[in-house]
Amino acid sequence: MQISARGDYAVRAGLSLAAAYPALMSAQALAAEQDLPRKFLEAVLADLRRAGIVKAQRGAEGGYTLARAPREVSVGMILRAVDGPLAGIRGLRPEQTRYDGAAENLPRLWVAVRAAVRDVVDEVSLAELISGRMPAHVRKLTTRPDAWQPR
Numbered sequence: 001m002q003i004s005a006r007g008d009y010a011v012r013a014g015l016s017l018a019a020a021y022p023a024l025m026s027a028q029a030l031a032a033e034q035d036l037p038r039k040f041l042e043a044v045l046a047d048l049r050r051a052g053i054v055k056a057q058r059g060a061e062g063g064y065t066l067a068r069a070p071r072e073v074s075v076g077m078i079l080r081a082v083d084g085p086l087a088g089i090r091g092l093r094p095e096q097t098r099y100d101g102a103a104e105n106l107p108r109l110w111v112a113v114r115a116a117v118r119d120v121v122d123e124v125s126l127a128e129l130i131s132g133r134m135p136a137h138v139r140k141l142t143t144r145p146d147a148w149q150p151r
Contacts, residue, residue: 009036018066018126026062075120123135
C-alpha cells in the first residue's frame, strides 16, 4: 500500500486536531505544528470538511476541529476522505476485477489485501494513535521480526 502525501498530511492534521479536541486550530497553526505546506494543507482540510470529519469556523477566532470525538475517527476514514478507496487496481475496486487463465484467482488476493489494510486502518482511531494504545492485533504486527525491514 502506498500512502500519498495527501493521506500522510491528512492523518497528521487529524492527529493534531485530536490532541487539541475540542478546541479549534487554525490552518496556520496546524501547518506549523506538523511542518506542512499551508496551501496544500488547506486543500486537505477542505476534503476532510466535505467528508464530515472536520468542522471549520470562520472568523478571527476561527479554525478547524474534529466533527466528532477522536475515538470515533479512524485512520481509514481520513485516508478515504482524501485519497478515495483504500485498495484500487487500475481504477477498479478489488471485487470489480476479472481475469482469465492463470490469473483468474487474482481478485481474491486483491480483496484479501484490502481486507488486511482495513484490519489496521479502520481499527485504529486517532485517540488510540495519540495514546500509543493501539489494538493488540495492530501492535502484534509491529513486533514481527521482519516488520521493520525494508523489502
